[in-house]
Amino acid sequence: MPTTTLQTKMAEARAAGRAALVGYLPAGFPDVESSIRVVQAMVEGGCDVIEVGLPYSDPMMDGPTIQRAADMALNSGTTTEDVFRVVEATAATGAAALVMSYWNPIERYGVERFATGLADAGGAGVITPDLIPEEAREWYDASEKAGLDRIFLVAPSSSDRRLALTTEACSGFVYAASLMGVTGTRAQVADTAETLVRRTREVTRDSELPICVGLGISTAAQAAEVAAYADGVIVGAGFCQRVLDAPDLETGLIAVRSFAEELAGGVRSR
Amino acid sequence: MSHAQPVPDELGHYGRFGGRFAPEALIAALDEVEAEWAKAKEDPVFQAEFDDLLKNYAGRPSLLTEARNFSEHAGGARILLKREDLNHTGSHKINNVLGQALLTKRMGKTRVIAETGAGQHGVATATACALLGLECRIYMGEEDTRRQALNVARMRMLGAEVVPVTIGSRTLKDAINETFRDWVANVDRTHYLFGTAAGPHPFPKLVRDLHFTVGAEARRQALELTGRLPDAVTACVGGGSNAIAIFAAFIPDEEVALYGFEAGGEGADTDRTAASITAGSPGVFHGARTFVLQDEYGQTLPSHSISAGLDYPAVGPEHAHLAATGRATYEPVTDAEAMEAFRLLCRTEGIIPAIESAHALGGAIRLGRRLGPDSIILVNLSGRGDKDVNTAADYFGLVDSEGQA
Numbered sequence: 090m091p092t093t094t095l096q097t098k099m100a101e102a103r104a105a106g107r108a109a110l111v112g113y114l115p116a117g118f119p120d121v122e123s124s125i126r127v128v129q130a131m132v133e134g135g136c137d138v139i140e141v142g143l144p145y146s147d148p149m150m151d152g153p154t155i156q157r158a159a160d161m162a163l164n165s166g167t168t169t170e171d172v173f174r175v176v177e178a179t180a181a182t183g184a185a186a187l188v189m190s191y192w193n194p195i196e197r198y199g200v201e202r203f204a205t206g207l208a209d210a211g212g213a214g215v216i217t218p219d220l221i222p223e224e225a226r227e228w229y230d231a232s233e234k235a236g237l238d239r240i241f242l243v244a245p246s247s248s249d250r251r252l253a254l255t256t257e258a259c260s261g262f263v264y265a266a267s268l269m270g271v272t273g274t275r276a277q278v279a280d281t282a283e284t285l286v287r288r289t290r291e292v293t294r295d296s297e298l299p300i301c302v303g304l305g306i307s308t309a310a311q312a313a314e315v316a317a318y319a320d321g322v323i324v325g326a327g328f329c330q331r332v333l334d335a336p337d338l339e340t341g342l343i344a345v346r347s348f349a350e351e352l353a354g355g356v357r358s359r
Numbered sequence: 360m361s362h363a364q365p366v367p368d369e370l371g372h373y374g375r376f377g378g379r380f381a382p383e384a385l386i387a388a389l390d391e392v393e394a395e396w397a398k399a400k401e402d403p404v405f406q407a408e409f410d411d412l413l414k415n416y417a418g419r420p421s422l423l424t425e426a427r428n429f430s431e432h433a434g435g436a437r438i439l440l441k442r443e444d445l446n447h448t449g450s451h452k453i454n455n456v457l458g459q460a461l462l463t464k465r466m467g468k469t470r471v472i473a474e475t476g477a478g479q480h481g482v483a484t485a486t487a488c489a490l491l492g493l494e495c496r497i498y499m500g501e502e503d504t505r506r507q508a509l510n511v512a513r514m515r516m517l518g519a520e521v522v523p524v525t526i527g528s529r530t531l532k533d534a535i536n537e538t539f540r541d542w543v544a545n546v547d548r549t550h551y552l553f554g555t556a557a558g559p560h561p562f563p564k565l566v567r568d569l570h571f572t573v574g575a576e577a578r579r580q581a582l583e584l585t586g587r588l589p590d591a592v593t594a595c596v597g598g599g600s601n602a603i604a605i606f607a608a609f610i611p612d613e614e615v616a617l618y619g620f621e622a623g624g625e626g627a628d629t630d631r632t633a634a635s636i637t638a639g640s641p642g643v644f645h646g647a648r649t650f651v652l653q654d655e656y657g658q659t660l661p662s663h664s665i666s667a668g669l670d671y672p673a674v675g676p677e678h679a680h681l682a683a684t685g686r687a688t689y690e691p692v693t694d695a696e697a698m699e700a701f702r703l704l705c706r707t708e709g710i711i712p713a714i715e716s717a718h719a720l721g722g723a724i725r726l727g728r729r730l731g732p733d734s735i736i737l738v739n740l741s742g743r744g745d746k747d748v749n750t751a752a753d754y755f756g757l758v759d760s761e762g763q764a
Contacts, residue, residue, distance in 0.1 A: 146659040147532065147644070149539045150382050156526055169656050192380055193643040197657030219380050219646075223370055244384035246546065251386065269384055270544040 095185040095213035095238050095261040098137045099299045099320060108316035108356040110135055111301055112349060113189060113325030114332075115142035116175040117167025118158040123338050125178040130342045131328060132182040134349020138321070139179045140216060143172045143190035150191075150218050152273030154326040157333065169198050173210040180211030187240070187261075189216040192224075200227045204235035214238025214261045222258035229258070240264050243289055245281040253292045262299040262321060265289055267306070273326045275305035278314050286318050312355030322356050367677075371560020371647075374683060377676035380643045381559040385539075388546045393561040395466050400568065405465065409458055416490070417446050417453045419572065423580035426738075428707035429720075433727025433736070439589065440740040441577045441605060444712065450742030451573055451601045452483035456552060458569035460487035463550040470494040470549040474538045476503055476531035476597075477667035477715070478510025479742060480554030485519035487552075495519040498537045500530040503667055510746060528661050531671050535645055555598025556675035559646030563603075563675050570604030577737055578608045585735055591616040591726055594739040595718035596689060597633065597669035599678045601741035606687060616688065619678060620722030622664035623691030633662035634691040635674045636682050644673040650682070665694040665750065666714040668742075696721040698754055701744070713742030714750060 102109035112131040118124050128139055144162035148155065172188060179186035188207060195203045195215070207215065214237045220228065222241060232239050238261030243252055246269060256263050265286055268279035282302050289300050302315045303323030307330075312322045331348055335341030371377045381389060399405040413419040422442040430438045443451040463471055471493045475481030481497040488495035497514055501523040504511050514521050527533035535558075542551040556566040574592075581589050592609050594602035596619035609615045621627070621634035632638050635650045642651035644659065652660040652672040662672040681687035692700075700720035704712050712720060716739070723738045730736070744751065752758045 145657075146527070147536055149536045149645075150543070152540070153526070160526075163658065193651070193653070194657035196643055197640075197653060197655070219382055219643075221379060221381070221383060221386060224378050224380060242383045244382070246384055246387040248387060251383070255383065266382075266384055269546060271540045 093213040093236065093238050093261060094180070095138060095187065098185040099262060102137060103299070103320060108319055109137040109301070109321035110349070110353050110356045111138040111140060111321050111323040112136040112328055113140040113142060113323065114328055115144045115155070115158050115162045116172040117144055117162030117165050118329065119161050119332065120165040121167060121171045121174065124175055126338065126342060127332055127345055128175065128179050129182055130346040131349050132184045134346040135353025136184055136349055138185040138187060140187045140189040140323070140325070141172060141175050141179060143169065143188055143194050145191045145194055148191065150271055152271040152326065154329050154333070155272050158329040169194060169203070173206050176207060176212045177210040185213045186211060187214050187216055188212055189218070192217055192220045201231045201234070204231040204237055208235040208237055212237065214240055216240040216264055218242055222254055225258065242266055243285065245269055245285050249288065249292070252289055256289060256293050256296070256298055259298055262301045263289060263293070264323070265300050265302045265319070267302050267304045270304065272304060274307035274330070278311050279305060282315060283318050309351040309355035312352045313358045316356040316358070322352070324352055367560065367564055371564065373677045373680035376648050376679040376683070377560060377563060378648055379559040379646065380648065381646045382543060384543050385546065388542070389559055389561065391466060392462070392565065395462060396561060396565050399462055399465055405461065409461055412457045413454065413572065417457060419446070420576040421445050423577060423584060425584065426708050429704055430727070432703055432707070433724045434730065435732030436727030436730055436734040436736050437585065438723060438727065439581055439584065439735065439737045441573065441737060443573065443601065443739060443741045444710070444716070444743035448483045448486050449745065450479045450483070450713065451570060451604055452480050452554065453486070454572060455554070455566050455569045455600065456480070456483040456487040459550065459552045459565070460491045460493060463493060463552070464491060466550065468548050468550045470545065471552050472496045472498070472538050472541050472549055473552040473554055474531065474534040475499050475554065476534070476670060478503070478507040478514070478746065479668055481514050481519070481521070482510055482517070484552050485514040485517035488519065489517045496541070497521050498524050498534040498541070500528070500534050501525045502529040503531065506667055507746065532659065555600040556603045556677060557598045557645060557647060557649070557673065563647065563677055566600050567603045567607055567677065570600060571607050573604035573739070574606060574608030577605060581735070581737055587735070588612055588615050589735040589737040590730055591618055591734070592737045593618040593620060593719050593723050593726065595669060595715050595741065596621050596674060596678060597671045597715065599675035601739050603675060603677055605737070605739040610686065617681065617686065618722060618726060619687055619689040620692045620718045621689055622666055622669035622718060623693040624663040626693060627691035630660070631663040632691065633664040633670050633672065635672060636678065636689040637691045639673070647676045649673050649676045649679040665697065666718065668713070668715040669718065690722060692718045692721040700724055701751060702755065710740070711744035712740055713744050714747045716741045
C-alpha cells in the first residue's frame with residue numbers, strides 16, 4: 090500500500106501504463122516567489138513529481154546550467170526554510186514534492202529537524218546525490234520517523250552488490266544515473282542507461298521498486314525512449330535552461346509549461 | 360613503508376570524521392584505488408620502485424637543519440627544520456605525486472587529473488606525469504592562475520594542460536569541484552591524483568601513507584642530532600598533507616606534543632580567515648566529514664589566507680579527529696605573524712620558506728617562547744618560497760606597484 094504521495098504518484102503512472110515525469114528546479118531560482126511559479130507551470134504542463142533543489146555552494150555533481158541556477162538562487166538569499174516554502178507550494182499543486190540536496194546542508198540544519206520540517210511542509214522524500222547507504226544511518230532513522238521516502242542513486246559503475254545494497258535502502262524510487270557524468274543536456278541518451286535499468290530490475294524484482302532515470306534527458310523523444318524501459322523520467326537542466334533563456338519570467342513560464350507538455354507526451358508514448 | 364600505524368576503520372572513519380560522502384558513480388573508482396593501494400603497499404617491487412624515485416629523483420631523505428640564529432627569536436628553543444623545501448619541485452608534495460602516479464600506472468590508467476591552489480601540487484603532478492609518461496590535466500581557480508602565473512607556465516612547460524576554473528569563488532575549492540566533475544565523466548582511464556590528506560576515503564589514508572617517510576626520517580634524524588625526541592612537532596595546516604606527513608610517525612610518542620598551525624588570515628575571529636578547525640564547525644565537504652567554514656545553512660564560506668596553498672575552507676579528516684581527541688593542538692597564525700616569521704627565516708638563516716611553511720615558523724616562535732630554551736621543536740619546512748617572491752615583495756614593499764625595483 091502506498092504511504093507517501095510519491096508512492097501514490099508512481100503507482101498511478103504504473104497503473105496507467107506510462108512512465109512518471111519528474112521535473113527538477115532549484116528553490117529560489119531565480120528567486121523564491123518566481124521559483125514557486127515555475128514549479129506550478131511544470132505541474133500544469135504535466136510533471137507528476139517535482140524535485141525541489143536545495144541550492145548549495147559546492148554542487149560537485151552538477152554541470153554548468155544547474156550550477157548557474159543554484160548560484161542565482163543563493164545570490165537571491167534562498168535558505169532551507171525557503172526550500173520548505175517551495176515544497177509546501179509544490180505539494181499544494183497536487184504533485185509529489187521531493188527535495189534534492191547535497192548532504193551538508195541537511196546535516197548542518199539538523200537531520201531530524203530537517204526531516205520534520207520537510208514532512209510538515211508536505212514533502213514526500215529526499216534525493217541525496219552524495220550520500221551512500223553506508224553513511225546514512227542517521228538519515229535512515231530520521232526519514233523513517235518522519236515518514237519520508239529515501240532516494241539514493243545507482244550508476245553505470247555500480248557493482249551488482251551495490252545495486253542490491255542501494256535499492257534495498259531506497260523507497261519511492263531509485264534514481265538511476267543514465268551515464269557517468271554530471272547533470273546537463275546531452276544530444277543522445279547514453280546507451281549505459283538501458284543496461285543499468287535492466288541490471289537494477291534484476292535486484293528489485295521482488296520489491297518492484299520503481300526505477301527513474303535522470304541525467305542528460307532534455308527532449309520529448311529522449312523521454313519516450315527512456316519511458317520504454319523505466320518507471321520515470323527525470324528532467325532538470327532543460328527546465329533551468331528555459332528560465333535562463335527567457336527575457337522575463339512570464340515568457341519563461343510559457344516555455345517551461347510547453348516543455349513539460351512535450352515531455353509529458355513523451356512519457357505517454359511508450 | 361609498511362610501518363605499523365593507526366588506520367581508519369574500513370569505511371575510512373577517523374572517529375566521527377572522514378568516511379565517504381561521494382556520488383555512487385565514484386564509489387567503484389574509490390574502491391579500486393583502495394584495493395590497489397592495499398596490494399601495492401605490500402608489493403616489494405612497487406615499494407622498491409617508489410623508494411628508488413624518492414631517493415634518486417626527489418632527493419630523499421631531506422635534511423634536518425638546526426636553525427641556531429632563528430632560535431633566538433623563538434625563546435631560545437632549539438629549532439629543527441625538516442627541509443622538505445629541498446626536494447625536487449620544492450615541497451613535500453613530490454612524495455605523494457610519485458606514489459600516486461605509480462599507482463595510476465599499476466591500475467592501467469593513462470590519464471591523471473588534479474587540482475591545485477598555489478600551484479605546488481599542480482607542478483608536482485605535472486612533473487610526475489612527465490616522468491612516467493601520463494597525460495595530465497590540472498584544474499586551477501582562475502583567481503589563482505592570476506596570483507600564480509609563473510606556476511601555470513611551469514606546468515605547461517612540463518606538458519600539462521592547465522584549465523582555469525571560472526565558476527564559484529574561482530579558487531582551490533572550485534578547482535576540486537571541477538576535478539571531481541571531470542573524474543566522474545572519465546573515470547575509466549583517469550585517476551584523480553588528490554593533492555592533500557582530505558577528500559573521500561581512501562584519499563586521506565593514501566596521501567598520509569605516501570608522506571609517512573617525512574616524519575619517520577625526521578624522528579630518526581632528531582634522535583641522532585639531539586639524543587632525544589623533540590618536545591613538539593609543528594606544521595602548517597591547510598588541507599593538512601604536510602602536517603600529517605610529519606605528525607604520523609610521532610602519533611604513538613605520547614610525550615611529543617603535536618601542533619598544527621592554521622592560516623588565521625586577518626584573524627580567526629574575522630571573516631577573513633582559513634582556520635577551519637579554530638573557526639569552523641563539523642560538516643561534510645569534498646567527500647568527508649570534517650571541520651568546515653560554513654554558515655548556519657551549511658553553505659561554504661569563502662576562506663582567506665595570504666598563502667594560496669592554505670586558502671581552503673576545510674581540513675583533512677584525520678586532523679579533525681586529532682583535534683577532537685586532543686592528541687594534536689591546532690592554533691591560528693595570522694598573515695602578519697606568518698610574514699614576520701618569513702622575514703626572520705630569510706634574514707637569520709638564509710632560507711626563503713614558502714608562505715605556507717612560514718605559518719609553522721610563526722607558530723614555532725610562539726611555542727618556543729612558551730616552552731623555553733631547554734625545549735626542542737621540530738618544524739616541517741614544507742616548501743621553498745621561490746613561488747612567493749612576488750607576494751612577499753608586494754607585502755614588504757620591496758618593489759613599486761609595477762613590480763619594478
